[in-house]
Amino acid sequence: MFELSKPRLSRMLRGRLARSALVAALGVVCGLGLAGQVSATATTRDVAAHGFWIPGDLHVHTIYGHDTCITPTTAWDYTKPSRSARRSCPEFYTWGFPPVDRLNEALQRGLGYVAITDHNNVVNQTDPAVVAWEKAHPSFVSIPGYENSQAGHVQMLGARSCYGNHGPTKAVVECDATPKDKSVQGMRELADGLRRHGGVFQINHPSDMNWLHAYGRRVVPDSIEVWNIGPWAFQHPLPSANDNNFSLRWYDGFLRRGDQVGITGGSDSHWRLTDSVQGIGDPTTWVYVTQRTIQGVLDGVRAHHTFVSDLPPSESGAQMYLEADADHDGRYEAIAGSRTTAGAAYRVRTANALPGSILRIVTDEGTVLEQLPASGSVTFRPGAGGIPAAKRFVRTELLETDGRQLRTGTCDKVIGSQTTLCRDDLLMESLTSPIFIRSPEA
Secondary structure, eight states, X not given: OBOOOHXXXXXXXXXXXXXXXXXXXXXXXXXXOXXXXXXXXXXOOOSSTTOEEEEEEEEEOOSSSTTOBSSSSEEEOTTSSOTTOEEEOSXXXXXXXXXXXXXXXXXXXXXXXXXEOOBTBOGGGGOHHHHHHHHHOTTSEEEOEEEEEESEEEEEETOSSOEETTEEOXXXXXXXXXXXXXXXXXXXXXXXXXXXXXXXXXXXXXXXXXXXXXTTTSSOOSEEEEEESSSTTOBTTTXXXXXXXXXXXXXXXXXXXXXXXXXXXXXXXXXXXXXXHHOTTSSEEEEEESSSSHHHHHHHHHTTOEEEESSOGGGTOOEEEEEEESSOSSOOOEETTOEEOTTOEEEEEEESOOTTOEEEEEETTEEEEEEOOTTSEEEEOTTSTTOOOOSSEEEEEEEOOOOHHHHHHHHHHHHOTTOGGGTSOOOEEEEEXXXXXXXXXX
């Protein structure tokens, strides 16, 4: 087992422990056991010579929104295209960050890209401070886009203006109103219009149920944000209204019927008040790219070449690389998002996994838990050695021991059955998009 340097160990412990206060409290109530010592594991070399992995955050907010303020007393008037328009701040605790501060934070946390996606507007993109920052940091990728408040929230990654049902418009504010047709067909057209310009259409935090009630799985996105806001344990009822386990199960429904959709995570970071546990990169989405550009990142997400880490690189977040070897020559040529053949061999490599971590292998035929060895690397074949068979996909999750069995038997009696924290996973470290399996005729 490799050893960590003291500075790296300190960063990892600081990041993990700072975000574990809720989990520790649940441990007192529900008998949760926490892992202690931290260790590094496998190498993070790239599987393909022509590309590389880049870490970032696909869901970040600034002062330009309806639910953030410039100061505790002043807010931007989101109905007007001018950045100087003002209104009173309705809630002092929603004091947010200027866009350039978000970019600096992303850089400090070791990220290589960030998507600033304010609600229903793109005015941050023309902020002079942002334009100057981007020129001064040409190797950092600033992804344009906005969060579109339809029936449920969708991420319009790559958008530089508001989109209607048939493509971009001249509008830059109140983008939620530009799609006039909000039917299932209208949402499909909205997604296709964005894709025609190289963008990515993503469903955000689907556990809020609004999207599900309106569209269900009748609109197929490019990606789904299954991990929303900080630690996986931040779920209903506090401190978040999300249920990441539900989002992940709903996502699997697309995969089981044969849709190819990728996994992402996003901090959904809004306010200074919550930045210590919901800062940029909490969680981090790693994207495999062939070029360090806006289109390079968007193409990587569209191709589902993604995995999600609990923490940013500056805090030694866990990394997990799922790979497949179709012809059993020992060269693992497929990565998350790729397509491979039935009967392929698979490998999982990890970095920064905690000792005692559990690997969950998920296929369309079943699920199995395996202890992650000290090497941080696992090889397996679906349908052999207790691993479920796979006809459509294979994906993986990395979890810490969280006392789930004990919680499911005692937690409801202590804090009430209305919470998901009694039954859901609490300590997710990383999870990957699937490797898809080609049908024999494909």
